[in-house]
Amino acid sequence: MSGAEAGTLETGLARALARVGLGPPAGMTRLTGGATMESWRFEASGEHFVLRRAPSAAMMEGRAIGHDIEAAAIRAVHAVGVLAPEIVVELEPDDGLGTGFVMRALPGTPDPRTILADNAGDAEGQKLAGQLARELAGIHGVDFNALPEGLPTLDPAEGVAGLRTQFEEAGGDRPVVALALRWLEDNLPAPTDPALIHGDYRLGNVLVAGRELTGVLDWELAHLGDPHEDLAYACMTVWRFARIDRPAAGLASLDDLFAAYEAAGGRPVDPACFHWWLVYRTCWWALGCWRMGRTWREGADRTVERAIISRRTSEQELDLLLLLESEAPQAERERVLPPSSPLPPPTGEATAGELATAISEWLATVKDRMEGHDRFQHAVARNALGIIARDYAAKVDPVDAPLARALLDGSRRLAEPGLLAQLRRTALDKLAVDMPKYPALAVARRQWTGED
Template sequence: MTEPGSDTADLADGLRRVMARAGFRGELGTPHRLSGGANMQSWRFSCGDEDFVLRRAPSQEWIEARPVALAQEAAVIRRAVAGGVMAPEVIEELTPSDGIGIGFVMRAIPGTADPKAVLAGDPQAMIGDLATALARIHALDPEGLDFLPVLDPASGVESLAEQFESYGGDRPVIALGLAWLRANVPPPAAPRLVHGDLRIGNVMAHDGRLSGVLDWELAHTGDPHEDLAYGCMTVWRFGKLDAPAFGFTDLETYFAAYEAAGGAPVDRARFRFWLVYRTVWWALGCLGMGTYWRGGTDRSLERVVVARRAAEQELDLLLLLESDAPEEERQRRLAPAPQPEGERQGEPSAGEILTAISEWLAAAVKPKLEGRDRFDLAVAQNALGIVRRELAGRPDPHDRVLVEDLLSGRATLATPGLLARLRRTVLDTLASDQPKYPALPRAREEWEGN
């Protein structure tokens, strides 16, 4: 089914109505869809001499399953801006009569959200800006924002367990993470406003400094340590493995900057709990993308490709939790990695045909594309690679029996050979699903000794 405003001309007509209602009468430029955003759409356009961004839901079905409505998200952003947080100014919400879906228009802010460019900024200045943004968010008065969900750590863990079961409940490393979370749940904290998705990729930087915090769709009330930990996940550091604080610096420098900006003293145990929690959360989030796709909520190719990123988080979970294993298990040698087949003769294999398609796309199609279309082509090439590598041999990462043993406590990281077995499976699964994940080469070096 075609969504409202899916045609660029229709979108421009609707935006003219929105901007006129907001008091802007200038000529409207052609909207261009921005490349990022697996969940929400972002369209940049000009009106007169100013630039704006439309943020809208990909479908009505998607918005119905969302815990925070878009109008409520806009209210949170307005509260944040009023509290001194660097965030975009919300200009106007869409209405049904606009005919272009559900969302709101923001004034564009300078800079870029491209992770490579953001991480090229001044590390000391950027970590100070990010710490200040977090401290100000956590100091915001949540009065009047009663619509926001509340995340209690104990109930949150059980919600993750239910989600895990609904996705098959058969990935042992995720079960290991759930078992650890259940054993390490901290007492509830005084609830504060939590952004819920503050990481590299969801912030703008300009001239080496933070210029805005984006994407407030996961805002809720809960423990500020969740926000502190989330941006430090390996996946959101884009290869900056030696700078655990957002890819800019060490954790102690980050914590000191947060406290100096007015944030409460950082509890290291709480921080670790939420780091493990959000790693499990994103592993499940990846698996859930397949459910969204199968159910027809979002049939985009990006969904199914992201669904194959769960192994990234399984690797990170093992790296976070392996210190709990006995030394003997940490030093146990891994089984040899499967060896690739020799060079094929004669007719091309299915994998070689997929490679040929990918090469043709790169040579003949990519030069003709730009913007979102070029991004979608990269997703398609990634998908072809996933299929090609699976045909060459992908281990089965599913084991319901082992999951039950882990969740019941019958198996732990002290079980002889278990850690080595999990390491081998995760390395080989990730090499098939996402071989360019930056943490993979280092994990191979540490675990295989190569």
């Protein structure tokens, strides 16, 4: 951020803080992460706060709720004891900062790897998973009368129809996503009384101090719906990070999580309904990653991070196969995978992939000169260059519109000889290009090929 931009930010924020009797901000630091919103930590009048904002109207396009409804929902859950932050003041148009609000800072870290390292033991993991379950039960139990008007309701059938529309708009040519959409349509859960749903409840969006849960953040996807959705989302493979062996948020077993949730007052958990929502949210995130690429391409957000996240679709495609492969006959699950088709090693002048590697190696030498959000973006840029290098060296095409169409309309299914093996091979090879350190890749490779 330039000096002029920083000055504008501080001036507008000072104007907002003055409305609630606080002094001007100092020590403003951009927090890392935040694929859709900006977050800034600062001090004012001797206290610590966090500004959460969307600098432009374009960044709010497609969101089901605005910052006004989000702030009202946070106030409602905070008032009944949920560990949500206290909203101090909301931004106004005259502040010149876009939309958003200021929250009182809470102790703890949102970093999943730190949280998992501090709670690595079985007993510690179960304890923290129990705290997560307790908060979730509290969220789902909030009285409707205390909630703001304007929260949307997610009906499963309407949700799947929306995902299908997104899939068609994105080209409709990825077979695994088509397979998942068809399965979701064929296995819709029974209707249930709606509850308040956080919508993004997972490690990374909560604060933990040592072994104690201290805050629940990022309420921008709040809505009304089935409580199984929040439980499932927290347990997606992507949100287990390094602890893929612990399905409950990388901390504990599903039985531990479900028991703690029910003991805290949550509704009885239906495993089949939980599985449906696990598939739904994995498919939802696959399409969300696709949208990141379009957002970058259209210029609404030209950060490197936005472009990189678009390549994480392959993580969700692999996860979807792992979730759905039980639909295939045993013989197909045991079928040997076809071989990969790598390109021959390059000779002569440097290839585009090798140039990307050279730039990445140079960037590594200047890493120590970076700090704060720039250091985070530096790591993202090196990741992008790695994808370019691997992409150039591989021969993987995940696009197959005819197959996707046939899976979507149900004319081809996993019982077809060789189809599951074909999908598995493509998923393995594509993910090895996009995100080779994704923990589920090693698990799937061992399970499907017997290789480490």
